[in-house]
Structure formats: C-alpha cells, structure tokens
Amino acid sequence: MQRERGMEALGPGTYRLYGVGIATTAAVVGPKEGRGPLGGYFDRVWPDDEHGQATFEAAELALATEAATVAVERAGLEWEQVEAVLGGDLLDQLITTNFAGRAHGRPLLGVFAACASFTEALGLGACLIAGGGPRTVLAMAASHHYAAERQFRFPTELGYQRLPTASWTATAAGATVLTADVPPGGLIVEAVTFGRVVDYGQKNPNDMGSAMAPAAADTILRHLQATGQRPGDFDRIVTGDLGAVGVPLAAEAARRSGTEIAPVLDDCGLLLYDRDDEDVHNGGSGAGCSAAVFNAYLATRLLGGSWRHLLLAATGALFSPTTYRQGESIPGICHAVEIRRG
Amino acid sequence: MQRERGMEALGPGTYRLYGVGIATTAAVVGPKEGRGPLGGYFDRVWPDDEHGQATFEAAELALATEAATVAVERAGLEWEQVEAVLGGDLLDQLITTNFAGRAHGRPLLGVFAACASFTEALGLGACLIAGGGPRTVLAMAASHHYAAERQFRFPTELGYQRLPTASWTATAAGATVLTADVPPGGLIVEAVTFGRVVDYGQKNPNDMGSAMAPAAADTILRHLQATGQRPGDFDRIVTGDLGAVGVPLAAEAARRSGTEIAPVLDDCGLLLYDRDDEDVHNGGSGAGCSAAVFNAYLATRLLGGSWRHLLLAATGALFSPTTYRQGESIPGICHAVEIRRG
Structure with a gap:
C-alpha cells in the first residue's frame, strides 16, 4: 500500500x-x-x-x-x-x-x-x-x-x-x-508528540522513576488531547522505564488532570525483567530498555494480532554526574510515538 | 512572502x-x-x-x-x-x-x-x-x-x-x-546535507582539525554534487572549526576529488579570534563556535548585502575522554546547511 x-x-x-x-x-x-x-x-x-x-x-x-x-x-x-x-x-x-x-x-x-x-x-x-x-x-x-x-x-x-x-x-x-513503503497489514506510525522538560525538583539519582513520572504524564496527556483520543482508544500506553515507583505516580498525575490511564498503562522497564531477579528493584532502564522491548515484544504483540494500537512513551531522566554533584535537580522528558497495525 | x-x-x-x-x-x-x-x-x-x-x-x-x-x-x-x-x-x-x-x-x-x-x-x-x-x-x-x-x-x-x-x-x-513565514528579503534555508562519520584513524585530541577535515570535504562535496552546484556558486563555504591545520587539509581532500573549494572556503574557528591572541593556536572550536559566528557575523554579512549565498558546514570531532583512553581514533562528522538571501 x-x-x-x-x-x-x-x-x-x-x-x-x-x-x-x-x-x-x-x-x-x-x-x-x-x-x-x-x-x-x-x-x-x-x-x-x-x-x-x-x-x-x-x-x-x-x-x-x-x-x-x-x-x-x-x-x-x-x-x-x-x-x-x-x-x-x-x-x-x-x-x-x-x-x-x-x-x-x-x-x-x-x-x-x-x-x-x-x-x-x-x-x-x-x-x-x-x-x-x-x-x-x-x-x-x-x-x-x-x-x-x-x-x-x-x-x-x-x-x-x-x-x-x-x-x-x-x-x-x-x-x-x-x-515510506508502508507494508500491507504492517505497522504504521500515526503520530508523534515530542516532550518538554518537566522538573519537580527531585534530586535522587537512585529514584529516576519519580523524577520522570511527571514528564510521562505531561506528554501522554498532551498527546491524547492534541489527537482527540482517550486512553481506552489504545490497547496499551507503554512508558520507557518509570518502573514500580514511577508508573503509579504517572497514573496519579494523569488522574489529577482528570484522565485515567492506569488500565492501559504499562512500562518497558517493568516488562523486561522478572521482578524477583536480583537487584532489578524498580525495573529496567537505559536507552536500550524501551528500544529492545518495543522492537522485540511490543512490535510482535502488535503484529501478532492481540493488540492493534500502541502509544510508546519512552522516558528520560536528564542529569549528569556533574550536575548531580553540583546539587541540580533531575528533570525528566518523554517523547511519544503512536503506532497502529494497518 | x-x-x-x-x-x-x-x-x-x-x-x-x-x-x-x-x-x-x-x-x-x-x-x-x-x-x-x-x-x-x-x-x-x-x-x-x-x-x-x-x-x-x-x-x-x-x-x-x-x-x-x-x-x-x-x-x-x-x-x-x-x-x-x-x-x-x-x-x-x-x-x-x-x-x-x-x-x-x-x-x-x-x-x-x-x-x-x-x-x-x-x-x-x-x-x-x-x-x-x-x-x-x-x-x-x-x-x-x-x-x-x-x-x-x-x-x-x-x-x-x-x-x-x-x-x-x-x-x-x-x-x-x-x-515558515519567510521574511521578504530575508534568509532562506534552501537545502541541507546531513553528514556521515568519516574516520582516517587520527588519534590526537590536540589536533581535531586534521580529524575533522575529511568529514568536511565529504559533506561539502556530497552537497555540491547532490544539488548540482559548484563552489563558485557560493559567496562562502564556511566550516565550523577546522582551524589553521584543518582548512588546507579539507581543501586538499576536495582538490584530490577534482573540486577546488579553497577560493571560497573559510572557517568559523579562524574567523572568531585574532590569530595572535594567546593560546588560540589552531583557532576556535566548540559547539558554540559555529553557532555564534553564524548567528552574528555570517547572518549579518548575508543580510547586509555583501554576500548572498552561504554553505555553513559545521564540523564535529567524535570522541570522549573514555574512548581516547581506550585507544580509539577520532572520527569526524559535518552537517551542512545552505542559506540564501531571498
């Protein structure tokens, strides 16, 4: 097509x-x-x-x-x-x-x-x-x-x-x-929302889920509003690496804005590991986390027919060892890509 | 317009x-x-x-x-x-x-x-x-x-x-x-060429001009070829920070490919400082070098009427202190933007 x-x-x-x-x-x-x-x-x-x-x-x-x-x-x-x-x-x-x-x-x-x-x-x-x-x-x-x-x-x-x-x-x-040669029955990139930097003043590099959750909620809500969709229009909204701590915080932030995303919300970092695997704690993170989970699991679920419509909303914590030592907070950002099986 | x-x-x-x-x-x-x-x-x-x-x-x-x-x-x-x-x-x-x-x-x-x-x-x-x-x-x-x-x-x-x-x-x-509201008589972005990583095996972080010159020549030549233009069609082709060492190397690399760019070639790093200013040596560099020289001097020259047509070809040396210590070479990259006064 x-x-x-x-x-x-x-x-x-x-x-x-x-x-x-x-x-x-x-x-x-x-x-x-x-x-x-x-x-x-x-x-x-x-x-x-x-x-x-x-x-x-x-x-x-x-x-x-x-x-x-x-x-x-x-x-x-x-x-x-x-x-x-x-x-x-x-x-x-x-x-x-x-x-x-x-x-x-x-x-x-x-x-x-x-x-x-x-x-x-x-x-x-x-x-x-x-x-x-x-x-x-x-x-x-x-x-x-x-x-x-x-x-x-x-x-x-x-x-x-x-x-x-x-x-x-x-x-x-x-x-x-x-x-540009969209494969018949394949996956289509329907829309994107580029995130803005959101900073709630969190300074703990050992709790990035909390640092990124507000940015995730911000981008997801902006995407839903701009595209005129509701959470239920998606099979899944999947964040990048909010983890066990961040996912409920993002859901709560969305809820306070009047949107309930929890029923369709999941997270690449939570999907990647068994929760009882040693030292995983909050879940997986890293630039490769959402990249690997999307390109393996999420794409397969979409292509395999069980899901049809995904919002992939990867999340990033913005800091460096230098800024941390200088007492700066850790803002977050989230870029979202909407994908549908054709 | x-x-x-x-x-x-x-x-x-x-x-x-x-x-x-x-x-x-x-x-x-x-x-x-x-x-x-x-x-x-x-x-x-x-x-x-x-x-x-x-x-x-x-x-x-x-x-x-x-x-x-x-x-x-x-x-x-x-x-x-x-x-x-x-x-x-x-x-x-x-x-x-x-x-x-x-x-x-x-x-x-x-x-x-x-x-x-x-x-x-x-x-x-x-x-x-x-x-x-x-x-x-x-x-x-x-x-x-x-x-x-x-x-x-x-x-x-x-x-x-x-x-x-x-x-x-x-x-x-x-x-x-x-x-998108192109100002009448203002500057127009006509074309871009995104660079590829070019590595001649240079390993000296104190000579980035040599490390980046091959990438500059590569991008400039690709831009000229793809757009069907000659160097003389530009008032200036300005690299980012090749400096005194890199500019002649880039010109020589282009010459070996049959294209003489030297008559219109200049460099933000050479333009930025007096050459006898203490410790400048090869010239200016840094992400802000081409950004400041373009947004102050080059844009003014274009708007002021003395020039009309510019290829800004900023250059980057790709390394980190870690890769340097691990014995890696320093590849270069160059992204070019063609700008014309309307």
Missing part, C-alpha cells in the same frame, strides 16, 4: 504523520535480559555481558551494531539503501551511536534524550519520512549495564548496595527500519 | 527545502571572543567568563539561555509560540540543552554531533518546518571554554601547555528562529 506522505501539526510538539510504516524491527540483549519474561522475543541473547569485546563500551557498540544490522538485513536492504540513521545512547558524547556510524557510513543524526532517546529517534525519523525527505530511515538506541554503571553510578553516593528505588540499566539494543 | 512548504530528497542525506526562512538570529559570547575581530557583531559580550554564575556549567547554561531569549524576543515571539526547540552542546548528557529546556518548557529535541551540533539542529529544524510540521522552531548550540576544558582536556595527556595544533573551545552561544 502506498499513500501520500504528509505531516500535520495538531498542537505544539504533536504531529499527525501520513505514509510512514515500520519495515522491520530487531533487538539484541544481554544474558540477564534474556533470562527475563521477554527472553523468547529477542532476536539474539548474548551468552555473557562482554561477548568477546575488550571493554564494556566496545560491548555496547557491538550490541547496537548487531541490532541495527539484523533490522537492516531483515528488511532485505543493503546498508547503502538506508538514507539516514537516527540514534542515541547514554554514553558521554554519544560514542556508541557515533562509532556505530563509523562502520555503517550512512548520514547520521545523533539524538539525546537520555532513556527517551529511542522514541526521539523513531519520532524524528518518522517526521523526516512523512515530510517528504528520506524513504528509508533506521532508528536505534542502546545501553549496556556495566558501561552505564561506571559512568553514572559509581561516582555518586550510591555506594555498592543498590537502593530499592534504583533501576537496572539494561544491556539491550533495539533498531527499527522506518519506511 | 508565503510559499508552499516542501522537502525533496536529492541524494542520501541531502534535501531541498521549500518554505523555510530565518526570522532572527542571536549570539552571546565571552570576553575573549568579544575581543576578537567579530566582537562588534555579537549581541552581548560577557565581561568575564562566569558572569555571576557559580560554576562553568551554570555559566554555559546562562549563555545558551541568553542567546535563545534574545533570538525569540527579537522575533517578537513569546516562548509559547516556539513550537519546538532543537539544540545541542558538548557537555556530558547534553545538560546545557536539557537544563535550558527546563526554563523554556517547549518541546525539546536534543541533538549531538559534537561541534557540528548547531547545523544538525538547524538542518533538522528546517526539515521539520519544510515537511509541514511546526511553523516556528528555535535552533541553538553553546559551549563554554572552561566547562569543556575540564571535561575533555585535563584528563588527557595534554598537560597544561597547549600544543600548537590544539583548538580553543569558544565561550559562545548562538540561536536561530526558523520560520
């Missing part, structure tokens, strides 16, 4: 898109993620966290590259046919995304919204296609638990015993091939 | 844009930048590097916020009328861009291409408008010398004596209000 591409502003940051579909998805994860309830959905599960790489950073790069390559090959494409790559990760200066670009050599647009980077990439890529630009775009994001842990957490007051509200950064990567 | 918005792919990563103009530009810089040859072009020059802020990071945030605010106010806009902000900076986890978003509260798309972040933001923002999305977008980028210095350079082998090939990260911020 071919339909004319187009893009229409429904409100600040919310755009209706026409003529953008999803060609393929792929996700590759580490062993802990493979042991979780979604283990059977991932394309590849690494047997260990390094998988032969010399550093955790090199492992994150290999993980991201593998997910992207599976998505591109599954679409029957050569890399040369990918017109643009949009991607993000958590490492300083976006080194995973940029070094992956060294290998694929395609026009690269690096994005950063912390753990919401995947939906920023997916949403922007979909806008570029809808607007009449590229016809084939790869959106990707990745994180590696041990690369993130040593960059973010050891320099903070966390110490080595993880707090019950702390999240577990996922070793996970996901990639989506977006296309 | 109103014309229909649109976007057309001319090649991988190169897009012709219709109906996108520049409403206003603004730039704010530190004292060293104010003493340079472009001092009279900047909207504000800070008397000192902190300007009352408690940290260099807070100073960078204040600088970015000031440039953005001047651009928005000059356009006669309230912040609420800005439909999206695209921005980037060099600090870990893009904290300047994200914390600026906390204050303005507009839908925020963080981008990262190191010192090419400004043209990534400008180019992507222009695509969103051309594609039929927002009508008013702010693109911005910033850097602060001392915030960058302590994040990037002190942990490396640089020591304290700066090498002759080292660049000076600018304390500078620039912002552009992009609009």
